[in-house]
Amino acid sequence: MKRQNVRTLVLLVSTFLYLLAGAAVFDVLESQYEESEKVRLDNITKTIKEHYNMTTNDLEDLRLTMIKYVPHKAGVQWKFTGSFYFCMTVITTIGYGHSAPLTPGGKIFCILYALVGIPLNLVMFQSVGERLNIFMGFCVKNFKRCVRFKKAEVSHTELVMLGGLCTMLITGGGALAFVKFEGWHLLDSVYFVAITLTTVGLGDFVALQQNNMLQSNPEYAAFAIIYILAALVVVASVMNLLVLRLLTLNTEDERREAQAQEMTSRSSGLDLNHIDGHLPYHHAHAGGALLGKKTDPRSMCTSCCNDCKHPHRTHHDPYGIGANAIHLQHMGPTIYHATYSDDETFENFMTCERSSKRKSI
Known part of the structure; x- marks a missing residue:
């Protein structure tokens, strides 16, 4: 079996096993808390119905109203600043879900905007990530020359390590900034940054959703948007290096197979010349x-x-x-x-x- 096929099979099996392991861990960590939280909320709901003499339909209307009121509580979402923030979450595939278009025209335009914007964003991130990798390689090479290393060449592993270090620094710095401006705990801030930079965007924590920050604090809004885009570029550069390494492995395997086939064909041709050694x-x-x-x-x-x-x-x-x-x-x-x-x-x-x-x- 070819090495490429073996590697693909290993990746498929590893991904499936990784999903199974993740499901088992979340089952242990979250299921018991979920059950206890459901019991607590059911008791609160029962108390509210008895205290205010509300019917089940009235309580359901109240619940839907409170859910729909959440984005309005954060301030105006669809002025220019909030719309720009929403567009960024669409083309970067973060998709927090903190706001969504409600009009038919807005939904149709969102579909078309995503179909064009997502590929454009991916190509842009890949291109900028490649330029960033070249710049980092240039800096590392000059640094080695300054400290007089014997070999000034920059390896692929060194670039990956440098990109990982930059990612850690950006994650830590952004987490500290969100602790200050949003008032979150440090763990929640790190969690938000990690979920954002991986473009998962669960939406349980969203920046710029308190005290009408989109309009009242434009400096912080600009910082949050620029920070997310810049951090995504750094992460994209590291991902680009990892993907490039995988493609390089596949190319090397294909080259080895081509050389092996060529050697086989040559050896079969030489075997024809050696037939006379087995004749009478x-x-x-x-x-x-x-x-x-x-x-x-x-x-x-x-x-x-x-x-x-x-x-x-x-x-x-x-x-x-x-x-x-x-x-x-x-x-x-x-x-x-x-x-x-x-x-x-x-x-x-x-x-x-x-x-x-x-x-x-």
Whole structure:
């Protein structure tokens, strides 16, 4: 099985197992609290109905009214600042759910706006993330030169670590800012930043939804919008590096497979040249198979030894080296024994043939 297929299968199984593990953990952490909270709210509802002598329908109307009043309590949502904030949550796929269009025209426009804005936003984040990675690599390279590192090259792992460090700094700084302006606990602020930057956007915590901040505090509104966009760019750059690493692994696997196929095809071609070694003349010259004829090596030696000093096979294998043993004979008392590949032997044979033909001509 190909490595790409194995990696894809491992990712699918890992994702499914990750979902199972997450479901089990949330079941343990949240289910018991949910049951106790439901009992508490049922008791409060019963008390309100008995105290104010309300019917079930009246209580349901009151509940729906309070739910719809939540975004209005935060202030005006659909002036320019609030609309800009909503558009940002749409194209970044955060989607807090704190406000939503209610008119038919607003719903239709929101659909079209999301269809165009989401791909545009993804391409923009990817492009800006690539530029940011290049800038970080440039900074790291110059830093290494300043401190006189032996190697100034920047590795992919170093860029990922640097991007992760920047993400942690941005998350911590944003959390502290929201603690100050929103009055949240530190854990709630970190939770909001993490849910926002991962574009999950559960909507249980939403910035700019207290004391009419969208209109009364435009500086903080501008900070919140710019912070979210800038932090998303940093996260996108890190994600881009991780995705690039995965694509690089797939490309390397494809290159290895191509090289293996090429080597296989070459080896199969060389096997055709070695067929002559398994024929009755088991020590026949490598050129015999390619020239389509079986030649007795002793007669070959007689015909070509007088014209060249190139190595050729002997019918006798005195050293037991195998079919590739070459007996080098020179016109003198010295005798050499060596091992050559069949390709080299065939080239030597062709050289002998050409020289003998030239002499005969």
